[in-house]
Amino acid sequence: MAHTILSLDVREDLLCGLVVEQNPADLLVRACGAVKVDGPDRFSAALSELLTELDVVVDGCVIGLPLSTVSLRNLTLPFTDRKKMAQVLPLELEEQLLVPIDRQVVDFIITGKNDTGSQVLVAAVAKEILAPLLSSFADSGQPVKIVAVSLELLVREYMTGAGRQKEATLFLHGEPHAMDIALWAGDKVVFMRRIAYPEFIFGPPLDGNGEIGLAVDRPIAEQYMHAACGRLKSSLYYVAREQQHEAVAPQQIVLSGCLADMGCWHSFMEREFSLPVTTVDQENDLPALRLSEDVQGKWNHRLYDTALILARTCLQGKKNQPDLGFLKGEFAPGAIQIFSRRFLTAAALVIGLIFFSGLGLLWLNYRSLESRAAELHRQMVAIYKQTFPKATRVKQPYLQMQSRLRAVQGSEVSLPLFSGEQRALALLADISSRIPRDISLHVSRLVIDQDGVQVKGVTDAFNNVDVIKNRLAASPRYGEVTIVSAAADKKKGKIRFEIHLLLGEAS
Numbered sequence: 084m085a086h087t088i089l090s091l092d093v094r095e096d097l098l099c100g101l102v103v104e105q106n107p108a109d110l111l112v113r114a115c116g117a118v119k120v121d122g123p124d125r126f127s128a129a130l131s132e133l134l135t136e137l138d139v140v141v142d143g144c145v146i147g148l149p150l151s152t153v154s155l156r157n158l159t160l161p162f163t164d165r166k167k168m169a170q171v172l173p174l175e176l177e178e179q180l181l182v183p184i185d186r187q188v189v190d191f192i193i194t195g196k197n198d199t200g201s202q203v204l205v206a207a208v209a210k211e212i213l214a215p216l217l218s219s220f221a222d223s224g225q226p227v228k229i230v231a232v233s234l235e236l237l238v239r240e241y242m243t244g245a246g247r248q249k250e251a252t253l254f255l256h257g258e259p260h261a262m263d264i265a266l267w268a269g270d271k272v273v274f275m276r277r278i279a280y281p282e283f284i285f286g287p288p289l290d291g292n293g294e295i296g297l298a299v300d301r302p303i304a305e306q307y308m309h310a311a312c313g314r315l316k317s318s319l320y321y322v323a324r325e326q327q328h329e330a331v332a333p334q335q336i337v338l339s340g341c342l343a344d345m346g347c348w349h350s351f352m353e354r355e356f357s358l359p360v361t362t363v364d365q366e367n368d369l370p371a372l373r374l375s376e377d378v379q380g381k382w383n384h385r386l387y388d389t390a391l392i393l394a395r396t397c398l399q400g401k402k403n404q405p406d407l408g409f410l411k412g413e414f415a416p417g418a419i420q421i422f423s424r425r426f427l428t429a430a431a432l433v434i435g436l437i438f439f440s441g442l443g444l445l446w447l448n449y450r451s452l453e454s455r456a457a458e459l460h461r462q463m464v465a466i467y468k469q470t471f472p473k474a475t476r477v478k479q480p481y482l483q484m485q486s487r488l489r490a491v492q493g494s495e496v497s498l499p500l501f502s503g504e505q506r507a508l509a510l511l512a513d514i515s516s517r518i519p520r521d522i523s524l525h526v527s528r529l530v531i532d533q534d535g536v537q538v539k540g541v542t543d544a545f546n547n548v549d550v551i552k553n554r555l556a557a558s559p560r561y562g563e564v565t566i567v568s569a570a571a572d573k574k575k576g577k578i579r580f581e582i583h584l585l586l587g588e589a590s
Contacts, residue, residue, distance in 0.1 A: 087113070088559060089141040089225060091133075091395035092233055093216075096120050098129055099386050102139045103115050103372075103394035110372040110395065114139050117386050130219050141167070144225045145397040146216060147233030148409075150263050150277035154180050154207040157274060157325055161200040165193065182209050188414060192406045194273035195331075200505070202325055204273060206232060206407045213414055224239055231405035231471075233389050235272050238265045239405070240392045241337065241363055253319075253333035255352065257342030259285045259298070262311050265575075266322065268331045271406055272321045278311045285341040295344040295385070303352065306576050312355045339363040396441060431553065507531050510560065514538070517554040522547045536561075536584040541577040545569060548580045555584060562587035 087323045092099040102114040116136040120129045158175055162168050171501055172191060173184045180187065187207040195202040213230065220227050256263040260283065266274035286298030297304050323331055342348045343362040352360045372391065374382055383582050396405060410416060463480035471487060482589045510531060518524060524547070528539035542548060556564040563585040570579050 086143075087139065087141045088228075088394045088396055088397050089137060089139070089144045090147075090390040090397070091130075091144065091216075092147045092390035092393060093152070094149050094220065095258070097386075098391050100133050101387055101390040101394055102137050103391065103398070104143060105115055105398045106373075110386075110391070110398075111375060112372055112378045112382070112391070113375050115378050115381065115387055115390075126234070127215050127219065130216070134219065134223055141225055143228040143397065144220050145229040145393045146220075146227060147231055147236060147393045148208060148212075149258075150275060151261070152208060152212050153232055153275075154182075154274050155277075156205045156207075157194070157322055158205055159200055159202050160327055162204060163196055163201050168193075170202065172203075173223055173252070176205065176207065176399055180207060180341060182207075186210050188213060188409045188411050189409065190407045190409060191275070194268070194271065199444050201554075202273075204275065204407075206275075210413075213409060217414060227410065228416075230409040230414070231392075231393070231396070231406065232275070232407050233393065234263050234265050235407055236392050236396050236405055237339065237389055238272055240393050240395070241339075242267045246548060250334045251331055251334045251354070253358070255336060255338050257338070257340040257344075257348070259283050259341065262342070263340075264314075264318075265314055266319070266331065266333060274318070276315070276318055278314050280307045280311065282307075284308065285345075295341050297345075301347075308348070308351065309355065312352075312388050316356075333358060335521055336360045337363060340385075413538050430464055486547065509585075510536060513558055513560055514555065518551055519554070519559060522550060524551070533586075538582045538584070539580070541579050543576075543578065545578055548578060548582075551580075552582060555582070560587060561585060 087102060087104045090101045090103060097117060097119055099117045100115065104111040104113055104510045116133050118133045118136070120126055120128045156176065156179060158172075159170060160168050160175070162171065168191065172189060177184050184207075189205060189207045191203045191205040193201050194204050208230075216230075217227055229337065234254075234256055237256065241254070242252060251266070251268045254265040254267060256265070258444055259275050261279040264274070264276045265272050266280065283298040284304045285295055288340060299307075319333070333356075336352055336356055338348060338352065338360060341361070342352075345381050346362075349360050349362065352358075460480070463484075465478045467477050467480040467484055469476055470484070472482075477483060511529075514536070522542045523542060524541075526538060526540040528537070530537040542551075552564055552566050555561060561584045565583045565585075567581040567583055568579070569575075569581075572579050
């Protein structure tokens with residue numbers, strides 16, 4: 084059964100798409116299209132336009148990202164275990180990336196190992212770049228199988244040809260805005276960088292079938308390219324120091340893109356690097372393919388060669404898969420659908436339904452409680468009026484009932500003090516008879532309750548307080564006599580005191 088893949092090559096100002104069908108003998112290109120992107124705010128509209136143009140049912144999608152969307156770092160880590168590296172990398176990158184690490188998807192390639200650790204090439208892509216891409220494909224019901232770096236797949240496709248993978252190769256891919264660089268050593272890409280030009284070197288933009296030309300004068304173009312090569316040499320020097328291995332020293336240079344289309348750069352790069360230079364031949368070095376009748380009239384290798392390699396990589400299954408992939412975490416297969424517009428709409432409807440259902444239940448509950456509260460209020464008013472028949476105005480029956488009960492209880496407490504043997508008078512007589520007449524004493528406060536007597540007053544000396552306390556303690560009416568306080572009043576020259584008498588059984 085033939086498999087059909089939609090391949091999207093994302094460039095800085097251009098989206099190139101192919102629909103490729105895998106056949107036993109070759110690849111059949113069933114549809115192709117390219118849409119120019121006029122600024123980041125137009126990306127979603129351009130992608131929607133391209134997907135509408137490539138209106139073919141497919142088994143899956145593959146997306147290739149340009150280096151302009153990827154943050155790249157070469158690091159040395161004191162581990163050889165890949166799981167430990169994945170745990171440590173967020174801490175290593177936290178201070179090196181402009182976008183916070185928790186808002187990026189990170190993957191890495193182990194480029195070398197030694198006794199002290201490992202060298203890695205780390206790539207990070209902001210989630211705000213991936214989200215709209217995956218959302219658009221999810222809306223159209225097309226599962227995304229691979230999100231990779233286009234340059235890494237392009238280099239892998241070329242270098243895994245017969246005899247090429249054994250040589251360390253510097254791969255230079257020319258774009259109108261910048262030169263993309265990849266260093267292949269052993270069987271993997273160990274270094275990638277994007278070096279931008281001060282202004283456009285190549286033109287016209289790759290959205291037509293015209294030949295590639297220079298957008299600036301030849302001397303200026305060579306000046307810009309010479310500066311870019313100087314920066315590249317510095318980067319390669321530091322990479323070689325980090326890797327500490329001669330295998331990363333490039334033995335040849337391969338040109339692709341705009342650099343390959345214009346033959347004049349072949350000799351220029353030979354002079355700059357003193358290395359043999361070859362170019363990628365789109366007709367022969369890239370996968371064999373067959374074009375449908377609808378595609379034959381608008382086919383252009385300059386536009387679709389990278390998209391074709393992306394499709395072939397996806398159709399190969401597990402064989403020759405990219406080392407860098409960004410379908411991780413919340414973007415992993417099975418989690419991508421959360422970015423679907425249909426899913427978000429359905430989720431919003433469900434949440435809205437739950438919210439308004441909750442509001443309805445709360446309102447019904449509130450009305451029920453309000454009715455119950457009114458009924459309880461009527462019952463409390465009836466009980467209050469039954470208890471106090473003379474009451475005419477009842478607003479808060481519970482509080483009014485508490486107030487009435489406290490008043491009744493207070494009057495009941497004070498009644499025993501004036502009943503029976505006239506208890507209060509007996510206590511006053513006892514206290515008066517026991518205090519010596521020769522002591523100067525003025526009582527300012529005397530309180531009698533069911534439990535005891537509180538006496539506050541002033542006298543001339545501290546000794547008088549002790550005498551009063553001892554005389555009262557001798558009475559059988561008091562279980563305990565305590566001096567609570569005794570302090571001198573400096574202004575009046577008197578002693579202020581307080582004595583508590585705890586009533587005993589005899590009182």
